[in-house]
Amino acid sequence: MLELHHVSKAYAEERQVLSNLTYTLKAGEYVAVMGESGVGKSTLLNLVAGLDTPDSGEVVIDGVVISKLNDDDATLLRRKTLGFIFQAFHILPHLTLKQNIALPLLLNNMPAHRIELMLAEVGLSGRGDHFPHQLSGGELQRVAIARALVHRPRLVLADEPTGNLDPDTAHDILQLIRTEIKKNGASGILVTHSHTAAATADAVLIMTKHGLRKAESVRSG
Ligand SMILES: Nc1ncnc2c1ncn2[C@@H]1O[C@H](COP(=O)(O)OP(=O)(O)OP(=O)(O)O)[C@@H](O)[C@H]1O
Ligand SMILES: [Mg+2]
Numbered sequence: 001m002l003e004l005h006h007v008s009k010a011y012a013e014e015r016q017v018l019s020n021l022t023y024t025l026k027a028g029e030y031v032a033v034m035g036e037s038g039v040g041k042s043t044l045l046n047l048v049a050g051l052d053t054p055d056s057g058e059v060v061i062d063g064v065v066i067s068k069l070n071d072d073d074a075t076l077l078r079r080k081t082l083g084f085i086f087q088a089f090h091i092l093p094h095l096t097l098k099q100n101i102a103l104p105l106l107l108n109n110m111p112a113h114r115i116e117l118m119l120a121e122v123g124l125s126g127r128g129d130h131f132p133h134q135l136s137g138g139e140l141q142r143v144a145i146a147r148a149l150v151h152r153p154r155l156v157l158a159d160e161p162t163g164n165l166d167p168d169t170a171h172d173i174l175q176l177i178r179t180e181i182k183k184n185g186a187s188g189i190l191v192t193h194s195h196t197a198a199a200t201a202d203a204v205l206i207m208t209k210h211g212l213r214k215a216e217s218v219r220s221g
Helices: 041-048 071-081 097-107 115-121 137-149 167-183
Strands: 002-010 016-025 030-034 056-061 082-086 155-159 187-191 203-208 211-215
Touching (some): 002 041, 016 041, 016 211, 030 167, 041 056, 041 187, 071 082, 097 115, 097 137, 167 187
Antiparallel strands (some): 002 016, 002 056, 203 211
């Protein structure tokens, strides 16, 4: 599903973030990535999403080298195949919640039939016609999650998706992300600082400056 081949990324010569990182994520595999702040977790997700390009090495999604695609093809692949849940969510303020959640469907010419279901799954039934300014920060994060999953992406990338949420809501949201990934046979990467959150994935990877290695994990729930 996702292959990283000798991926390196530096932001300046003295700022080597990823060096020679190689990793394969299989179809249907859901992993958590933990590691200290600044080690490069968000950088890694940005490279996988094609939002940034590696200095060397290749990011391959379903056999396609994304850094070799032109901008249009990269956008199409991203739109169809990926679901992003980033902590800095980008909910559009002038659209209702329903309209925000419908965006990935609209962009992919897919029917708009899962919107109410997704609203219900993130606990926001009946609020589809509200505008983002009528919601709390945690509720907005749930809208971002509904939007990221509505088009059943094959690869879900989540960067601290529950950082803004109380523990109970965080638990529910993490279960929802897992359930959606598994139901759709998708793959996923969950970046988190929380061991509890990480335990909802199939496996936990620890990121250090030397790369990614598997940690022991016992999945909860
Ligand atoms: N656009 C940028 N320009 C310069 N340096 C950057 C840029 N983006 C990230 N960095 C640096 O690269 C390193 C890795 O950043 P990254 O955001 O990937 O870390 P992280 O593992 O996600 O950390 P956190 O757990 O705090 O979110 C950090 O030292 C950061 O300061
Ligand atoms: Mg980060």
